[in-house]
Amino acid sequence: MSPASPPAPAPGPGPEALRALLPSDPSSIAGYRLLGRLGAGGMGVVYLGRTGTGELAAVKVTHGDQADQAAQAEFRARFRREVEAARRVSSPWAVPVTGADPDAPEPWMATAFVPGPSLGEAVGAHGPLPERSVRVLGGAVARALAAVHAAGIVHRDVKPGNVLLAVDGPRLIDFGIARATGETALTATDMVVGTPGFLAPEQAEARAADIGPAADVFALGCLLAYAATGRPPFGTGALDALLYRTVHDEADLAGLPQPLLGLVRQCLAKDPAARPTAEDVAARLTEDAPGAAADWLPAPVVATIAARSAAMLALPDIDATAPGTDPAAPVGSSRRGFLTLGAGAAVLAAGGGALALWNSRRDGSGDGKTPAPAPRKTWAVGVLADLSGPAQEIGRAQERGARLAVERFNSVHRGKPFTLELKVSDDRGDRTGALAAARRLTSDPSVLAVLGPTSDDTGIAALPAFEEAGVPLLTTSAGYNLFTLRGVAGPANTTVLRAVPSHFMAGAFLAWSTTLLPRVGRPGVLQERTDDQYGWQYVSGARFGYRQAGLTPHFRVVPGRATDYRSILGEMIDAGMDTYVHCGVRSTAVLAARALDGLGFTGARFTGQHVFGTEFIEEAGAAAEGWYLCAPVIDPVQRAADPRQKAADRKLVQDFVDIHRKRYGTAPAYYTGESFDVVNLVTSWLTARAALGPLTRKGAWEALRARTHTGVMGGYAFDKNGDLSGVGTFLYRVRNGAYAYLGAAPAEPAKTKPGET
Known part of the structure; x- marks a missing residue:
């Protein structure tokens, strides 16, 4: 307002993370029948697959829209290196590769599926692990790293998301950035590779020549501290802050059990030569391996594993796929939200791909037999906000502003080809439930854009839902830089429009x-x-x-x-x-x-x-x-009375204040006017877009980014990254x-x- 690489998904989240295949997804790959999506990021998409004998696997495939990239020698070399690295590791505590073809038109790799949560999920949901659990965890991961190092490899990304928890012990996964000792890097020598907060100082400073097995031991120390305390030892926050603390600050180990303190401190030594080897760490964590028992984990974590394992039994049966069958066709019904057929009409999975498919068939094209569906009579704008948590005052103001804008649109455009609805999802200010709250909106094919989130934390947690579905997210309060700035190596932002300064x-x-x-x-x-x-x-x-x-x-x-x-x-x-x-x-x-x-x-x-x-x-x-x-907000009442504003602008604001008073009985709160303006920006695009033909999500972010809009609180325009142009801060x-x-x-x-x- 003006008066100016996501990490690759872990191949083992539970079925509640399983999402329906998109129309653009294949139904099978190299004998694996694909049952759904586990996630997307890094180099590709990870699917849950099943062999003809019923075995489950996590199948990682390059993105369908990355065919050009897959043809590049550098990209194939990187994928081939991941496969080779994973195959060279032999350990019961590392997830094995069950199949791969780096030279396929779309390179793929399959690994054994582990239906347990990651360490990050478990600690986030249930809190820190007890000391015995940490010792078993650390001993097993240390043994896995010892096998990695014995194979001449450095993992380079040991973090909570890359350790899966099973009843018989943890599993180390994801060799996507692993590198053979002494191997020439395929990336720039000054590029920081790995996950900030779980990097060794030599990684944080991109000293490629110094990165060896000791870097993994440092990350293991971070992992043990996180498991035992519930927080990363160098804090959280901005990338440069994390890297600085890793290099210069001592780790925060408050709350770490005393018997583990000395070992973790040695793992976190700034000098790689002062750290123990992975074998030494395994020997000092003397707990026995868990075997087949689950008593090494707290009961709530075991319950999560049991629930996910039981849900595997509810996965659809394997049906033959006839040639020419729609790849989005169902493989059976289940409570996992797979596609279902009813009354002879396909109920398409939600998301950008499904919505685009619906629109591509409006004229009866496609198979030449499908009749053209009637045009949709109702579309929607969503609101993802904190309506019952710590920022509920702001969230409710945002919802009211959005509702007034939608009501205004329907009033002005009465009798037009479609009406607009407001669909609201409360994330409660809780990042653990934010992704599910976001998917309640992005899985609805009528939702074309969403206002939100209220806070930084919930927004970052919810962002994958919008990226996967292709739904624009417009925020009037979240200023965290990573909404639009993904880093030199990360993908460009094509999802968020930030109507407030970073x-x-x-x-x-x-x-x-x-x-x-x-x-x-x-x-x-x-x-x-x-x-x-x-x-x-x-x-x-x-x-x-x-x-x-x-x-x-x-x-x-x-x-x-x-x-x-x-x-x-x-x-x-x-x-x-x-x-x-x-x-x-x-x-x-x-x-x-x-x-x-x-x-x-x-x-x-x-x-x-x-x-x-x-x-x-x-x-x-x-x-x-x-x-x-x-x-980043203006008081509408004070703006309406500000003599520095033009008379016409003051009247515009006063009309908004009067409408709000009539609708809600009070003057508009902070953030209401800005939310009203941003949703009006969306509705102005809808009005222009509807005149050109059927509405779709495709191209919505770019079209909205290119618009300028003058609202009751001022003017809005965005730069190429989706950030607000101009000042947007008020005193x-x-x-x-x-x-x-x-x-x-x-x-x-x-x-x-x-x-x-």
């Missing part, structure tokens, strides 16, 4: 806002790590902003659990701080506000999006008075216990000191 840019706008004030010479910038990715990105943006302004701030980083803000801020004042910038969440901003009041600090105090809201004023009380806050000050709207944040540092805004 946290990095918001941090820069925040820094530039402080330069509007006189006598700002030594800002104090505090990063607290409750929401690490948000705080780090804000600090990085502020660092950039102050560098542009020619100022040298005093930076301080504190743990999220810190409470003694009087001492922390007292040290910053002693260091010469004349302006305070808080890069953290609301609860710690309240502590900072009270501490600064108690210390008699008279300088200006600034903070950002995750503090902005009525709760900060309520909780900080008098200590909030005078604070400046930057947020408020707390006056008399309320937010006073000051206007848009500056797009560059102030060149003069004109006095307080």
